[in-house]
Amino acid sequence: MASPQIDCDDIVTTLDRIRQRGHSTHTVFRDWVDLMLYALQRRDDPYLDIIDDYRDWTDMDHPGGQRSVDLFAKAFDQLPERMAVTDADVLGAVYEEYGLSSDAFGQHFTPHPVCELLVDLAGVVDESDTDQRPTDTDPACGSGRLLLITA
Secondary structure, eight states: OOOOOOOOHHHHHHHHHHHTTTOOHHHHHHHHHHHHHHHHHTOHHHHHHHHHTTOSHHHHTSOTTSSHHHHHHHHHHHHHHHHHHHOSOHHHHHHHHTTOOOTTTTOOOOOHHHHHHHHHHHTOOOTTOTTOOOOOOOSSOSSOHHHHHHO
């Protein structure tokens, strides 16, 4: 199994354009995840509450396609595209690349190659036995990388 190359630079760049308009990195990432969730759930009220925080005089100076709401949507579109290409934990990679992981908070992401090694060592997948369902134990289950590798 080859380690996926997780290129999330486009997503990080898109989110960073919103941050540069006076929002904190943490807030932009949290709001992006919440907006994706609310959009998928078709929950307009909490979605619009978040968007209202980005509708100020600085955002109105940007043409359509460049407003904060447009950039959030663009980053949302980029996420499944990257996931389809890499079949990996792209959201976790964006979180790390965007600079949100922190030793101070005890946030440590297991690198994909280490997850692959753990799955191989545990022998949780027997590719010759098509009736056997893969099983695994993820001791931390933060972003679910070990579970993704197992699957």
